Amino acid sequence: MEYPRRTLLGGIATTATIALTGASASATDESSTDTDTDGATDADTVALESVLAYLPASAGGESLVVNAVDYTRRREADEPHEQRPHVPAIDVDPDSIATEVSVASFDDDDYRQPIRILAGAFEIEDDSETAETDDGHEYDRYEVDTGDGFVASLDDLLFVVDDEAVLDDALSAVDGDTDSLLETDDELADAIDRVGDADSYTVQFTDESLLADPDDDGGDIVYVAYGETVIDSDTIELSYVIAFDDEDEITDEVIELIEADFAYMSTESEPTADVDGRFVSLTVERDLEAEREIRDHESPGSFRVDEVDPDDDLLEIELRRGDPTPVEDLTLEVNDEEYDADIWADGHGTIEEGDTIVIEMDAVEPNTSIRMQHDHEMGSSGSATTIFNSFHFEFEYDYEAETIDVTYLDEFPLEGEDIHLVVYDESPHGHITDDGERVEPEPQYKHQPWDGVLEAGAETTLDEIKPGDQLLVTWGGTSSQDSLNQYQINPPGVVDFEYEYADEQLVATLETDVEQPAEAYELLIEDEPADTQWADEYETLTDGDDATIALSVESNHRVSVVWGDDDLHVGATQTSPSIELEYDDGSVEHAGGDELSAADLELDIWSDDGSEQLSLADEVDGTFEAGDTVDLGVDDARDVTLRYDEQSHVGSVFVEQ
Structure with a gap:
């Protein structure tokens, strides 16, 4: 049996990114960082060691991950994807953050990040509450919308913690009144000592083996530490240290796997591992210029097929995206199998936007999957x-x-024995469980009505099909992923709603193509039966006739109509005001509909520069009514939406360009 090898360093880098929750990676934007020729930024320099001292012993745990980043130094490098710190609950300029230290742990598959500490010369304009720790430290407290944590601002530090006790311990640790994390964890202190001179570093503890085969000896790891040091704007030096349980764990296979982890990294030279007792170390330099070139290169893709003629020998596929890329760096897969480049490249040496590739028609069948992969130094x-x-x-x-x-109407001949008609009484698309497993529903009915070649005009009939069922025509298999077409059997009837906001009166008109008992339909207000129903005024709804009922409904209520014993959905509306808007030369006009207080209305204006809001309270006195106009103050508006009471969308207009 073959076991896939573990990509140790790549996996550690991914874990470090997860642990550094709140730091986002984005393409470098020269305008976002105020950097002069000396590399100084808006943020003052803050030594990582001074921030590390705040980490309390109580923040420790199993499978510990400790991250430390000197953003001031990292900004001196022109990285293709820059780490930018983000603080929940408050608006802080990322460039004002100088350093960050965080601790995370993965205990029994549960992720916890008890503390993040950010230092810098930041300004906070958000509202806060003044609070005090048990030891008398006063701080500004900002609540986080999600979870139980909060942000504490104290002097030039921001603490993002998951409870008050962690903050108390952090301030006590730096005062020397309680143990710090480094004082109680000698292995962590040793790891940081080995990479702590770097501009940023990560230490991750793990009890896993580097080798995927559990029967193999060797590869049991204690921790992995790596540091990154900025050499110049185009170069970052990476230093890795892997600590094993015992030096006997370090086999030749383990060394090969470690060195192979750099295959997808732009490096100046091939790395060589050094062994010292139970420690393996490597040092290599990232070529940031090469990484930026890869980032800016658009890989070929976005396929388009104009038509499929079964009589042709080849199927032409146009690529609508991509910079010139050597064919030797590209792999084409058809139905998950690698396809011969001598065929698909069709004589091209490079592939780019506008080029056409080909596959033989014999390889084409319904639901043919096509994938083009571009392999480069950063991966693929x-x-x-x-x-x-x-x-x-x-x-x-x-x-x-x-x-x-069911009648087949296409001209393309299909093999009838591969066609299935599949009936579901629930959504056929399945769902993903919390464990990441895809669960497909079981169909209630499967049928293969055809054999031989299926041509236009072929038909069949299925029995015992009820409203609410979904019918899939599939090829090969019977799941939604095999579908060629699908049809939803809706309950009979359509409903139209008209709502008078000023009078709070709703008129619901039901029309059906087949005769139905009126009691089969029920009108619900907020999922509860309304006092007025069609059965109160009608016994039978006949083909083509309108059945209308009127009732009082307060505004901002959901109204729905259901049919049958299974309460199948027929239609729904929200009782809210409605205003027709018209656009003319930079302004919008109330062209009909309800009259509303201008103080409760706001326009969302979308243009080429983004979106902005305009309160009608500043533009219209009293009531916004028919004939009133509002100057948008924007010359290139593309879409305008009117919101009522900060929530309901009550009108919109699309501006033709």
Whole structure:
């Protein structure tokens, strides 16, 4: 049995990113960092050692991850994806943060980040509450919307903690009144001592083996530490230290795996591992210029097929995206199998936007998957699609007989034995469990009505099909991923709503193509039966006739109509005001509808520069009514939406360009 090897250093880097919650990676924006020729930024320099002293012993745990970042130094490097700190609950300029230290742990598959500490010359304009620790330290407290944590501002430090006790311990640790994390964890202190001179570093403890095969000896790790030091704007030096349980764990295979982890990194030279007792160390330099070139290079992809002619020998596929890329760096997969480049490249030496690749028609079948992968020094990127995945079928349902006629209308011949008609009484698309497992629903009915070649005009009838069922026409398998077409059997009838906001009167008009008992329909207000129903005024709803009821409904209520014993959805509305807007030369006009207080109305204006809001309280006196106009103050508006009481969208207009 073959076991996939673990990519140790790549995995550690991913874990470090998770642990550094709140730091986002983004493409470097020269305008976002105020950097002069000396590399100084808006943030003052703060030594990492001084921030580390705040980490309390109570923040420790199993599978510990400690991160430390000197943003002031990292900003001197022109990285393709810059780490930018983010603080929940408050608005802080990322460039004002100088350093950050955080602790996270993964205990029994549960993730916890008890503390993040950020230092710098920041300004906070958000509202806060003044609070005090048990030891008398006064601080500004900002509540976090999600979770139980909060942010504490104290002098030039921000503490993001998950409870008050952690903050108390952090301030006691720096005062020497309680143990710090480094004082109680000798292994962590040793790891930081080995990489602590770097501008940023991560230490992760783990009890896993580097080798995926549990029967292999060797590879049991205690921790991995790596540091990054800025050499110049185009170079960062990486230093790795891997500590093993015992030096006997370090086999030749382990060394090969460690060195192989740098295969997808732009480095100046091939790394060589050094062994010292139970420690393995490597030092290598990142080529940031090469990384930026890869970032800026657009890999070929975005496939388009104009038409499929079964009589052709080749299928042409146009690429609508991509910079010139050597064919030797590209791999094309058709139905998950690598396809011959001598065929698909069609004589091209490079592939770019506008080029056409080909595959043989013999390889084309319904739901053919195509994927192009671009391998480069930073890993790989790809583009994928499924072609030939939609075919024309006609569906005609008989409510009385509970049957459905299915007719094939496409000209492309299909093998009938591969076609399934699959009926579900629930959504056929499945769902993902909390464990990440995809669960597919079981169909209640599967049928293969055809054999031989299926041509236009072929038809069949399915029995015992009820409203609410979903019918899939599939190829090969019977899941939604195999679908060529689908049809939802809706309950009979459509409903139209008209709401008078000023009088709080709702008129609901029901029309059905088949005769139905009025009691089969029920009107609900906030999921509760309304006092007025169609059965109060009608016994039977006949084909083509309108059945109308009127009732009083307060504004901002959800109204829905359901049918049958299973309460199948027929239609719904929200009782809210409505205003028709018209756009003319930089302004919008109330062109009809309800009259509302201007103080409760706000316009969302979208333009090429983004969005902005305009309160009508500043533009209209009293009531916004028919004929009133508002100057948007924007010349290139694309879309305008009117919001009422900060929530309901009551009108909109799209501006033709």
